[in-house]
Amino acid sequence: MKVQLENITLAYGGAVAIDDLDITVEDGESLVLLGKSGCGKTSTMRCVAGLETPTRGRITIGDTVVFDAERGVAVPPNRRNVGMVFQSYAVWPHRTIFQNVAFPLRQQKLPKDEIRQRVAETLEIVGLAEFADRGASLLSGGQMQRVALARSLVMRPSVLLLDEPLSNLDARLRDRLRLELREIQQRLNLTCVYVTHDQSEALALADRIALMQGGRIVQIDRPERIYENPCSASVADFLGVSNVFSCVPRGTAEGGSLFGLTGHDVEVLAQDVPGDLDAPKACIRPEDIRLSGDPLRDGNDWLGRVEVVAYQGASVRYRVALKGGPELDAVVGKGTAPLLEVGAQVWASAAPSAVQVLPSEVRT
Numbered sequence: 146m147k148v149q150l151e152n153i154t155l156a157y158g159g160a161v162a163i164d165d166l167d168i169t170v171e172d173g174e175s176l177v178l179l180g181k182s183g184c185g186k187t188s189t190m191r192c193v194a195g196l197e198t199p200t201r202g203r204i205t206i207g208d209t210v211v212f213d214a215e216r217g218v219a220v221p222p223n224r225r226n227v228g229m230v231f232q233s234y235a236v237w238p239h240r241t242i243f244q245n246v247a248f249p250l251r252q253q254k255l256p257k258d259e260i261r262q263r264v265a266e267t268l269e270i271v272g273l274a275e276f277a278d279r280g281a282s283l284l285s286g287g288q289m290q291r292v293a294l295a296r297s298l299v300m301r302p303s304v305l306l307l308d309e310p311l312s313n314l315d316a317r318l319r320d321r322l323r324l325e326l327r328e329i330q331q332r333l334n335l336t337c338v339y340v341t342h343d344q345s346e347a348l349a350l351a352d353r354i355a356l357m358q359g360g361r362i363v364q365i366d367r368p369e370r371i372y373e374n375p376c377s378a379s380v381a382d383f384l385g386v387s388n389v390f391s392c393v394p395r396g397t398a399e400g401g402s403l404f405g406l407t408g409h410d411v412e413v414l415a416q417d418v419p420g421d422l423d424a425p426k427a428c429i430r431p432e433d434i435r436l437s438g439d440p441l442r443d444g445n446d447w448l449g450r451v452e453v454v455a456y457q458g459a460s461v462r463y464r465v466a467l468k469g470g471p472e473l474d475a476v477v478g479k480g481t482a483p484l485l486e487v488g489a490q491v492w493a494s495a496a497p498s499a500v501q502v503l504p505s506e507v508r509t
């Protein structure tokens with residue numbers, strides 16, 4: 146079901162945690178709230194669930210207004226039909242998986258047959274069908290999180306809220322469950338709001354990402370668009386663009402605008418730079434840097450020395466100290482170039498279209 150937040154403001158004492166927020170989550174959409182610790186992600190989610198009372202604004206789920214500060218409407222959490230999954234699993238260890246998942250349906254006093262059928266269906270969805278009678282204390286972290294997910298799904302919620310549900314799991318399991326979650330969300334056409342501070346999780350799970358800073362949304366868009374067109378250097382930095390440099394304009398040159406990197410002798414040529422930028426920064430994604438023995442002569446070529454080589458399996462990550470300039474990160478796909486050694490002299494090159502000159506921050 147569609148979820149709409151209008152002008153939501155939430156203050157704890159005098160401190161504003163959410164500042165006049167407007168978001169619409171479309172029916173069947175997975176919206177990820179992404180941002181640094183303390184930017185207001187969890188508070189936003191708790192407002193939707195009814196666990197916090199905003200100071201101002203209105204929240205609508207489907208056609209029902211569940212909160213309206215002006216009209217004094219505040220539907221209690223248990224009547225909003227909102228499912229929640231947290232970082233801590235909150236699974237009862239002394240009960241079986243079946244009992245854990247059946248619990249909310251028993252609370253609703255549904256007939257036994259219906260409970261059995263709905264729990265079985267839900268365990269099938271999360272891949273735990275054959276574990277129904279197992280004691281929950283015998284489960285791994287990943288299985289526990291699946292039980293927690295099943296316990297929410299079994300209620301057939303209008304919207305599912307997930308707050309860093311994978312952060313207690315090890316990296317491999319997190320990767321696997323991330324894909325499983327996305328598959329379940331898409332198959333069931335679930336409306337989801339997912340909170341994370343992990344940009345790769347956000348990119349993988351979102352139909353749209355809402356990037357939050359200081360209780361406000363600074364950019365909201367599809368993952369590929371927000372990654373390719375961040376609105377500010379701080380958003381680019383947060384999304385993993387590790388080459389972000391302060392710069393000053395040096396006029397135009399053939400093929401674009403020229404910028405000098407502050408504190409260095411290096412210049413960069415960039416395309417499509419908006420005029421009059423406040424505290425401009427040049428941002429270059431590591432995968433857009435090419436390393437080779439010769440200059441490529443298509444815009445930007447900088448001579449450098451390989452300082453660090455980190456083999457990552459599918460790719461190799463290099464740190465290159467530019468002559469007279471800063472260090473650059475470059476990610477080179479497996480098999481696209483011979484492996485370089487620490488100390489090697491290389492040319493680092495980037496097309497002007499790969500250099501984005503952005504304001505340091507955007508005000509909303």
Ligand SMILES: Nc1ncnc2c1ncn2[C@@H]1O[C@H](COP(=O)(O)OP(=O)(O)OP(=O)(O)O)[C@@H](O)[C@H]1O
Pocket residue numbers: 157160161162180181182183184185186187188189342
């Ligand atoms: N119960 C509370 N009382 C007072 N201040 C709070 C309370 N809960 C949150 N805050 C403050 O509100 C702001 C937003 O917190 P929130 O938990 O929503 O951020 P977050 O983005 O989810 O962070 P994290 O990723 O660390 O969970 C923070 O400054 C936080 O310190």
